[in-house]
Amino acid sequence: MARRSGSPFIGFGAVFVKELADHLGSSRMFVLEWLVLLTGIGAVYTAISDLKTTTASDPFVFLRLFTHARDPLPSFIAVLAFLVPLMAIGLGFDAINSEFNRRTMSRILAQPIYRDALLLGKFLAGLATLAIALVMLWLLVVGFGLITLGVPPSGAEVSRGIGFLVVALFYGGLWLTVAILCSVLFRSAATSALVALGLWLLATVLWPLIVQFAANAIYPPNAVTLLLGGGPSLGQVELQQTLSRVSPSTLFDESVLALLHPATRALGPVFMSQLEGSVMGAPLPFGQSLLLIWPQATGLVAGTIIVFVFAYIAFQRQEVRA
Amino acid sequence: MSEVVLSAKGLSKWYGPIAAVSGVDLELHRGEILGMLGPNGAGKTTTILMLLGLTEPSSGTIDVGGFDPIRAPLEVKRRVGYLPDSVGFYDNLTARQNLRYTARLAGLPREQAEAGISAALKRVGLDEVADRGMRTLSHGMRQRLGLAEVLMKGVELAVLDEPTSGLDPQASFDLLDTIRGLKADGTAVLLSSHLLDRVQAVCDRVALFHRGKIVLEGTVPDLARRVFGGVYIFELDLEGDVDAPSLFAALPGVRQATAADGTVRVLADRDVRAELARAAVAAGAALHRLVSVEPSLDAIYRHYFEGRHGTA
Known part of the structure; x- marks a missing residue:
């Protein structure tokens, strides 16, 4: 078969600009941004009031801004881990089906563009919106910290902070593609939103429980070990961790842990023999932390691409006729 | 072209x-x-x-x-x-x-x-x-x-x-x-x-x-000819005590003549307007209107599909 002629990116810019303008001006975005902002400020404020006492002794005081939690308030990253997927799903769940429901799809596709441009434009506009919101929040937190703590962040802190931003963006991107896939598959926006949120709940809340049960069933705990006060077997721990890494939220949590807690040396089980000669609690250089989370970060990016490919295929095969 | x-x-x-x-x-x-x-x-x-x-x-x-x-x-x-x-x-x-x-x-x-x-x-x-x-x-x-x-x-x-x-x-x-x-x-x-x-x-x-x-x-006239088989349709408004349908039906070239609500409808193989007028006047009727009717698309459409459904 002959190839189709013309670039798939014709019209991409027009779609991107329009969708970005729509997102930034939409009331949905406004609500989500304020939600993130207010919870973020609450979390950071309590962190700062605690951190003021340790400013001098902690070399990574800026990173504590993100990770410090005091009951009952969660830490800033816990808030983000919860709200970023919500925001991403909010941006994507009606990307394609709304065009059908407004009966604009056939009119738009009758213009000299490929469907590629429409889908990619919508995805990247959503990602750009997420990026704008995240960068804004990040700068606010750092600025807030600068004013109240009175110390400038070190180079390592800035690079770790930026690393965190990138990981958070891809985590959001993954949920954005999931939402867009749902918007392709389901003609009703409500169904699409519910399915996307359901998948998110499954991955975040239910999956860890399922994994625990599964690991327990496959490697039943040894009665003798239990009696001697030992933990679960190595096989069980490894299986549980491997399975739990199917969920993007685990990948995100692990990446954030390694990036924002420089003392993190390993994300899996560690034996006493491996710790021989190590200086406990000493921070890793940024490059080493990056190496540690490389598989997790790659997994998030790969997941985004794979889900996008599924959405792309489903959209290409869809009949234009409503 | x-x-x-x-x-x-x-x-x-x-x-x-x-x-x-x-x-x-x-x-x-x-x-x-x-x-x-x-x-x-x-x-x-x-x-x-x-x-x-x-x-x-x-x-x-x-x-x-x-x-x-x-x-x-x-x-x-x-x-x-x-x-x-x-x-x-x-x-x-x-x-x-x-x-x-x-x-x-x-x-x-x-x-x-x-x-x-x-x-x-x-x-x-x-x-x-x-x-x-x-x-x-x-x-x-x-x-x-x-x-x-x-x-x-x-x-x-x-x-x-x-x-x-x-x-x-x-x-x-x-x-x-x-x-x-x-x-x-x-x-x-x-x-x-x-x-x-x-x-x-x-x-x-x-x-x-x-x-x-x-x-x-x-074209629409083209379709009309094909569907109605080259039939010309005329309508006449007459006043007077004449049995118009049987009068016109006897004329050469006329296939069928029907009357409804004072209007006579004539189906013919060719343009017989002159003959119709002459016959009407000769029979003593007052001729108020005589027109050639172009069949509408609606009529063509209905006629065609009626024919189809009849044979199908």
Whole structure:
């Protein structure tokens, strides 16, 4: 078969600009941004009031801004881990089906563009919106910290902070593609939103429980070990961790842990023999932390691409006729 | 013969075992209006989507201005304007912004697009509401805005799917007037509709769709001759005590004469107006009216399908 002629990116810019303008001006975005902002400020404020006492002794005081939690308030990253997927799903769940429901799809596709441009434009506009919101929040937190703590962040802190931003963006991107896939598959926006949120709940809340049960069933705990006060077997721990890494939220949590807690040396089980000669609690250089989370970060990016490919295929095969 | 804008041969589309369209041939020249008529589900919209490259045909070839919609859809879409059935617009934008977005997608240069948008909006009479939100626009206005989009693109072929459906008589009259304007510009127009009388008024040729096939194609008088078998129809209003039907039925060339509500309807093999008038006057009746009736598309359509259903 002959190839189709013309670039798939014709019209991409027009779609991107329009969708970005729509997102930034939409009331949905406004609500989500304020939600993130207010919870973020609450979390950071309590962190700062605690951190003021340790400013001098902690070399990574800026990173504590993100990770410090005091009951009952969660830490800033816990808030983000919860709200970023919500925001991403909010941006994507009606990307394609709304065009059908407004009966604009056939009119738009009758213009000299490929469907590629429409889908990619919508995805990247959503990602750009997420990026704008995240960068804004990040700068606010750092600025807030600068004013109240009175110390400038070190180079390592800035690079770790930026690393965190990138990981958070891809985590959001993954949920954005999931939402867009749902918007392709389901003609009703409500169904699409519910399915996307359901998948998110499954991955975040239910999956860890399922994994625990599964690991327990496959490697039943040894009665003798239990009696001697030992933990679960190595096989069980490894299986549980491997399975739990199917969920993007685990990948995100692990990446954030390694990036924002420089003392993190390993994300899996560690034996006493491996710790021989190590200086406990000493921070890793940024490059080493990056190496540690490389598989997790790659997994998030790969997941985004794979889900996008599924959405792309489903959209290409869809009949234009409503 | 003028330049061929669109030609399709042996076009078929199967959805599983069901043929939505089978073996459709179409040809359209510059400045010609072709009406696609037929009941809902006869395959009109599917044919249109195939012509635009929005649906892949199961078999058959299409040529739009020298391009194949499957292999070079962008070239085809650049040359074709499409007004979908019950067209939709973005409600959060104004009419002008909606057209601006389409113009950007179509890749029109900015100045040319702005001029084109203003001219098109003026032409369909929407220049006064152009900067109001879409929510304030009526159904008729939206339909006209869809046509403005086609005008703005400056296309060789305009494909209009049910442009007059759901419009009040005045609005559809205005719309058809704009469509005539397209023809005057040299644009070929492909029009689909199930409202026969309105379409008859603007179309040069019509193609009758039935169950995915074109069952009749030609000009309206042409179709009338084929369907009614070369019958001439006359109507007379007479006053006077005469048995008009039997009087006329006896005349040579007259096939049948019937009377209803004081009007006599005569079916003849040739133009027998002079004979009819003479016979009526000779019988002592006062002749108030004698006209030759062009069969309407509606009548042709009904007659044809009645015949079909009778034999099928």
